[in-house]
Amino acid sequence: MSEIADTTPVIIGVGQHSERPDDPGYRALSPMDLGGAALSAALEDSGATGDLAAAIDTIAAIRQFEISxxxxxxxxxxxxxxxxxxGQRVGADPERAILEIVGGQGPQKLVGEFAADIAAGRSDVAAIIGSEAISTVLTLGKRGEKPDWSEEVEGSLEDRGFGMRGLLDSTLIAHGLAAPIPLYALFDNARRAERGTGLDAYRREIGELFAPFSAVAARNPHAAAPVARTAEELATVTERNRIVAEPYTRMTVARDQVNQAAAILIASAGRARALGVPEERWVHIHAVTDAKELSVLERPDMATSPASIASVRAALDMAGVEMDAMDYLDLYSCFAIAVTNIADAFGIAADDPRGLTLTGGLPFFGGAGNNYSAHAIAEAVRKLRADGDAYALVGANGGFMSKYATGIYSMRPADWSGDARFRTLPDQTEKRDVRDSHTGEAVVDTYTIVPGKQGAVAAVVARTGDGARIVANVAPGDAETLAVLEEGEPFGRTIAVRSEEGGRNIFTFA
Structure with missing residues (x-):
């Protein structure tokens, strides 16, 4: 370890902080207070004997959902x-203050970015922090309480914007499909179509995938829903476990009602030594990749995200290891398809003895906004410190399977003397045409039904004769077409589409 170059970036500290409204001593902390507590925990976790907080030259904040x-x-x-x-909460006054773009890939991508900065001598100590207090906002709102969480802090800020350009096609919005749950449902139903699996059987598969996740969450003190669930509980539609968008039941989608924060500290080996951080606390960053997918409808195959798969494959190649060498895995799990997209590509079974989550996953541990992967990295660091020869892989998904960052970690040293451990992958070029309006026939690729108090939003994504993608809705009051869609087997069927004023297509089965 003593031969590690001073410019080598290493993770020296991680911290998490959480609270639940029913916890004894619940304090209803603001997001900034939660994040400050996580950063304080990361400082303590490092074991530094010097003033580590004062040495932080860069702090990046992950956007809260409410400002995304x-x-x-x-x-x-x-x-x-x-x-x-x-930073103020721990006495840190960084030269750079960054507000990162939207997306769950953010924490993982920033690890790579800051590691590269440290290796190049542009930084010595960097912190990544994110926090959410959505559960507290809801709890206090129900009580009629409205605390003032506003803060005015002087100093520079590098606001990187929202980063939403090119993720979503406007025709999806026009047809009532703008939220993550129905969009991911389109992906999972496309996968179901390719596999030829019936609707009930597919729900059962999702339950079997996620039941082990819930068991991990049940053992995690930071989990928002620490209850182990059976596959049957997760798959069975009940009043409490209603359909939120076909094929998803409520318990199998990301839980955003959390009060959670996590922080990661990265330093150069030289500065870590000078600050008295014990080398047995160091975790090495072997590879980080960052990739962006085509828009939802432009993808040639809506059942998969090639950019996400390429991110994982490139990270493994850069680290010089195979997937089988990964002792610990955390595959981003906002929805089933985000997990199976990677698992299918690398031959990882749902019951892989390594497990597919380190936290308990987004439906059970909690979907801590854009910051979930910081919690996964924190858990990976904890595992690796107790298992010196092991490797961990963290996959971080953003948008609508739109962005993906992958990190590979180990206590084994990683050589950063070259420039090949952080890489942004090139964009994909092969894509489908997207058409806002269409009158004529088309063939169904995928669909979803979203129940609502004002009636269901039922929609298909289909291909025209020349291969263009379109979206179409079931007309209000058309019970016959809706009933066919509810049977769950519209794939490959021909539909008759007409374009209406207002930018909406309506369809019936031909």
Missing amino acids: VPGAVAPFGRSNNAPRSY
Whole structure:
């Protein structure tokens, strides 16, 4: 270990903080207070004898959900400079303060970016912090309480914007398919079609995939829903476990009602030594890749995300290891397809003895906004420190399977003397044409039905005769067409489509 170059980036500390409204001593902390507590925990976790907080030169904040779309208003107010708000709570005054773009890939991608900065001598100590207090916002709102969480902090801020360009096709929005749950449902139904699996059987497969995740969450003190569930419980439709978008039941989708924060500290080996961080605390970064997918409808095959798979494969190649060498895995699990997309590509079974999550997964541990993968990395660090020869892989998904970052970690040293351990992959070029309006026939690729108080939104994604992608809705009151869709087997069927004013296509089965 003593031969490690001073410019080698290493993770020296990780921290998590959480609370649940029914916990004894629940404090209803603000997001900034939660994040500050996680950063404080990471500082303590490092074991540094020097003033590590004062040595932090870069702090990046992961966007909270409530500031992740243009024009959003935080109900209790917000910090004008989240990274500096976090820093103030531990006495850190960084040269750079960054607000990262939207997406669950953010924490993992930033590990690679900051590791590369450290290796190149542009930084010595960097922190990545994210926090969510959505559960507390809801809890206090029900009580009629409205605390003031606004903060005004002086200092520079590098706001990187939302990063939403090119993720979503406008025709999806026009047809009522703008939210993550129905969009991921389209992907999972496309996979179901390719596999020839019936609707009930597929729900059971999702239950079998996620039941082991819930068991991990049940043992995690930071989990939002620490209850082990059976595959049958997860797959069976009940009043409590209703369909939120076919084929998903409520218990099998990401849980965003959490109060969770996580922080990661990365330093150069030289500065870590100078600060008295014991070398047995260091975890090495063997590879990080970052990739972006085509828009939802442009993808040649809606059942998969080649960019995500390429991210994982490139990270393994850069680290010089195979998937079989990974002792610990955390595959991003906002929805089943995000897990199976990677598992299918690398031959990983749902019951792989390694397990597919380190936290308990987003439906059970909690979908801590854009910051989930920071929790996964924190758990990977904890595992690796107790298993010196092991490797861990963390996959981080953003958008609508739109962005993906992969990290590979180990206590084994990684040589950063070259420039080949952090890589942004090139964009894909092969894509389908997308057509907003269409009148004529088309063939169904996938579909979903989203129940609602004002009636269901039922939609298909289909291909025209010349291969263009379109979206079409069941007309309000058309019970016959809806009934056929509810049977769950519209794939490959021909539909008659007509374009209406207002940018919406309506269909019936031909």
